[in-house]
Amino acid sequence: MNHNNDAFSAPEVFAEVEQNIQIVHIKGKLNYGTTQTVKDSMAKLFTTADGYIIDLSNVENIDSTGFGVLINFAKRIAEIERKMAIVVTNDFIYDLFKISKFDLVFPLVKSKADGIKILKEGFERPLPLKEY
Helix, strand or coil: CCCCCHHHHHCEEEEEEEEEEEEEEEEEECCCHEEEEHHHHHHHHHCCCCCCEEEEEEEEEEHHHHHHHHHHHHHHHHHHCCCCEEEECCHHHHHHHHHCCCHHHEEECCCCHHHHHHHHHCCCCCHHHHHC
16 A cells, blocks of 8 residues: 555645734645644644734645644634634635635635734634634
């Protein structure tokens, strides 16, 4: 069995801080074969900030385990009373977020700049994270 197939190729994860907002960029696939790597990378890169943006503009695929990584990260930052926005530019992935009702919990934005703006201005979502 070949484990070097495309489904298990490790995604790139890197972070930057802009206007005291941490932006975590994920590039590649966020699925069953890659989520532990992403989770570990996000934990290592984590820094205290005013808010968080998960930039998925370079994510090719996401499944339920990928959604789980995002929920776990959101719960971690909720403990320090911070919020996050998610950059989604792929129409198919955006539809998956809508179907899973993620858009009721987190703002889905088209760019890092939109994410920073919404985090700085503040927002309330129809569905609190603890009820998701």
